[in-house]
Amino acid sequence: MKELKTSYIAKEINGTLIGYDKVIGGIFNFLNAARKGDAVIRHWIDEKGVEIAARKGISCVITQNPKGNAIKTAEKLELPIIITEKIELANAFAINWAINKFANDSIRVVITGTNGKSTTAHMIYHILKEAGYCTYTNTDSKSEFNTLIDPMVAKQIAEFGEKIDAMVIEVSEVQGWLDNIMKDHAYLMTSAIDPDVVVITNVALDHIGLVNSIEETFDETSGAVKAINKENSHLILNNDDPLVKKMENLTPAKNIIFFGNNAQISNNENGIVYNGNIIIKKNDLPFKGNHFIQNIMAAIGAVISLNIDHKTIEHAVKTYKPLKRRFTIINNNPYIIDDFAHNPDGIRATIENAALMSNGNFFVVSAIRGSRGEIINQVNAEAIADGLQNIHYKLIVTSSNDVVDNLNIVTEDEKKVFVDTLENRGIKYIFYKRLYDALEEVLNLADNKDTILLIGAQGMDPANELLEKILKSKKKLITN
Template sequence: MESEEFFRSLENGVVVLGGCGTVGSLIARILACHDYDVTIIDSAPDSYLTPIFKKEGIHLKLGEELDDDSFKGKSAIFVAPSLLKNDYFTTKLNNFNKSELPVYSINEILEFFSPDKPVIAVTGTNGKSTTTHALKHIFQVNGYKVPSHGLRIQGNSEFIPALQSRLDGDISVLEIGTFGRKGEIKRSATNSHVNTAVITNITHDHLNNGTFEDYINCKKEMIEVADNLILDGDDPILVDLKSRFTDKKFYFFGIKDDENPLFDGKYYRDCPKCGKKLKYDVNYLRSLGEFDCSCGFKNPELDVYATNIRIIKEGNTTKTKYTIHFADEARDITLPHSGIHNVYNSLAAACAAWVQGLDINGIVKAIESFKGVPGRLEYINDDPTIIIDFAHNPAGVETIIKTVLKLKTESNNIIVINTISSESGRQGDEAIAKLLSDVDTVIPVSTPSSKMARYIDTNVLQIKTRTKFNKTGTIGSSPEQVEEGLRLGLKIAESDDIILLIGEAGVKYAKPALNKILFENVKGNN
C-alpha cells in the first residue's frame, strides 16, 4: 500500500479495537498525536489509562461489544494484534464491518509512522531501568518533552519501545531488554529507529536460552543498529566491542578513583582479546574496574568519569558524593541514593545527555534531584528498616548486599529474604547463595534459593509452609511465600535491624504483604 492511500483512509476517523491493552493503547495514542480522530472500543469497563486517553483527545466506548453502529462514520479500523489471533473475534469483526473498512494493526503503524525525534535506547544487564529513568529526568528538568508509554509494566521488549518512540515528544528515551533470544534487541532497536544507545554493563543473566557468549551477542545487536554508542569503559566486554565496529562513534564513561578504600573487590575476567586473565589494578564493582593485559588490551580514555567518591551516612540511609568530569570540565555532585552502582548509572545518563548537547550545569542539577526508581533500593518501612530491590543475578545481588552492608553497625543485623527466580543458571544461583553469606540471616522463599541454602555460610531460616508455586517468567515466589518470609523476618527483627527483600517477587508482593501485616497489628491492638 502506498503511504498516500493509507493516510487518506484515516481522514474520517478511526476505531481502535482492544485499545485498553498494552499495544492497542499505544496504537491509539500514536494516531491521536498525529491529529487523527480516534475512538477506542473495548469490552473492558474501565482502564487505568483513561486519564491519558482523555488528555490526548481520544474518545472512549468502554464496556461495549461490537454492534451495527460501532464503525458508523469512520473510515478505518485498527485492531490490537492479540485480537487478530482470536477466531471468534475476527468472525465477529467481519460480520459488523459491513462497509468493508480497511483493517490495520501494528505493521501499518511501524511502516507509516516514523519517529520524528532523536531516539536513545538503554540496554545492559544491570542498571538499565534506573539509567533510563535518570536520563528521562535529565531531559525533562531541562525543558524537553519525553514520551512515556504509561503502562504498568516494565515495557522494555517486543513492540513497546518501537511504539513509545513514535509518541509525541522532543526526544525518546527507551529501555530495551532481552530474554537472551537472538534477534530480539536488533528487531526492537531497528523498529524504534534508535540512533544513540547506552549499554550499562554485561554480566551473567538470562542464560536459560543459551550460553554467556550468546547473551553477549544479544546485547551486541544494539551496536549494529545505533550510530552513537555510550558504553561503560570499565567493562572489558564492552570495551572490546569498539574494535569490532569501526564505523560507529563511541563514548565511554567510568570511574578513576584507584586509591579509594571503598573499592576492595577481587573479581577477575578473562581478556576478550587473548583469553588470559586480565590484571585489575582495582575493582570498582565486580568485573568493572581498571584493567590491562599483556596483549595491550586496557581501559579506553573516558569521556565522562567520576573521582573522589564518598559514601555519607545519614541515619538509616546513605548518600553518595563524587566529582563528575566531562572531558576538561568538572563539577561536584551529590546523589540522593547510595551505592557505586548508582554512580555508574548516573554517569551513563550524564554521558548520554552530554553527547546530546545538554548544558553540564543542567545535567548535574537534574541528577541531584533524581529520586531513583521504585523497586531499586526502595525503603518501604522504618522500625525495622525494610528495603526492596530488584536484584536478580550475581552482579546485582553483590551490588545491593555491599550497599546495605554499609548501613550495618555493631548493634544491628541484616536479614535478607530471597525471592529470586533462577535466571543465571545453576552457577549463578550458587554465586548468589555465597554472596548472601555476608549477611546475618537469610530467609529463602523461592524454590531456587531454598535449593541453594547449603551454600550459604550464615544463619538460614526456612519458611514452614511450602506453597506450591510454578515459576512464571522472572517471578520466583508466590505472594503467599513472600508474605510468610516477611512475617518471619519481622518476627526475628529488632527495631534497628534491616530487612532486605531481593528479586522481582519481593518488589511486586512485599508492599501488599506489609500493609496486610500492619493492618492486622493495628486491628489486634484495638
C-alpha cells in the same frame, strides 16, 4: 506520510496477506484496546479473536500463529489477515511507523544491557524533562514495555497526546516467547528506532534458557550497537566491562564516550567528573552504591552527548527520585530496602550495597524466580551466597505462592535447586511458601535499628503492600 496499506505491511515484515488490500485507518494496537481502523498485532489469534476484531471494525490482523479456524473466519468476514514468521518483525515495523508519523524529528536514545537499563533510562528521561524537552519513555517500574512481543511502544507513541521532542527507549537485550529466543531482538528494535544515542550498561548472564552463554548474551546485546547506521550517532559504553568495551569496534559511530574507571566520565572522591570537571559532587549523589553510580555515569554520558548543560544535569541528578523497586527505601524503622534484583550480578551488587548501609542486624528476604527454570535459580542462589560471604546475616527465602500468577509459580524443582545450592554453600536460611509469612517473620525478628533487604523479581513485587498491612496490624495490636 503516504497511506499505509496491508500489502505494504505484508511485504515489509516478510508476511503473507490473506484477503484484500486495505488502507490502515488507525494505529497499531492490542485487540482489547483496538478501535475502528486500527491494525491489531497478536502473537496468536483464533476464530473467536477474529470475530471480535471484525465486530470492532479493525483494518487487519497481523499474527504469527493463526489457530483453529482463524483464517477461514477472517476470509468469511472479509477481514484481511497478515501471517508473518516472526511477530517481532511486525512490532519493529509498528514502532518505526509510529516514530516516523508522530515523532519524526525527535531526539532518540536507546538503552540496553543486562543490569541498570531501567534506572539509566529513567534518569535520562528525568534530565531531559528538566532541560525542557517533552519526553517519551517506555521505562516503567516493572520493565514491561521494553519488548518486541507486543505493540505497546508503538501504541504509546501514537497516543502520547503531545509533540514528542525526545524519546528514551529501553530495549531488552535478550527477549523470547516461552522458550524460543527472538533472535536479534536488540538489533531489530534499535534499527526501528534509528537512535541518536545508544547506551550499553553491561553484559552479564541472564535469561538462561533463551541464551546459555555469556558469548550469546554478548551477541544479542551488541545488536544495538550494530544497528547504528549514522556516523554522527553517539555510543555510551561501560569502560569497566571488557565485553562492552569490545563493542566500540562494531559500529560506524565516531562519537564514543566511555564511563567508569579511567574513563571520560568517572567517579572519584569528589564526585562524578567528565574530562576532569566535576559534574555532580559526591554528597549530592542520590545513591552511593557502586551499581547506581554506574547508572548515573551512563545517563550523564547520554545527555552530555546531547549537549545538555552541566548545571541542568547537576540539578536533575540531585533531585532524581528512583523508580519503584530500584533500591527503594520503603521504611525507616526498621530500614527496609526493596530492589528488583533478579539476576546474579544484580543480586551481588544489591546485597553488597545494602550491607554497607546496615548499622544493626542485616536481614535478606529473597523470592525464588518462578517458572524460569532451574539454572537461573541455581546461579541466583550462588549469587546470594557470594553476597553474604563475610556478612552477619539472617536469610529468609520464599516461593511467594500467595501472590504470584500462573506465569510465575515456583516449581518444586526450582525450589529444590535454589535451597540445595544455599545448603551446599553453607548458607543458613528459613523458608516460607507464602510471601506474607516471610515478611511477617522478618518484621518479628528485626528491631528498629536493623536493615531488611527485599530482593527478587515478580515474586517480590507485592511486598510493599503486604508490609503496609502487616505494619498496620502490628500497630493495632500494640494500641490494644
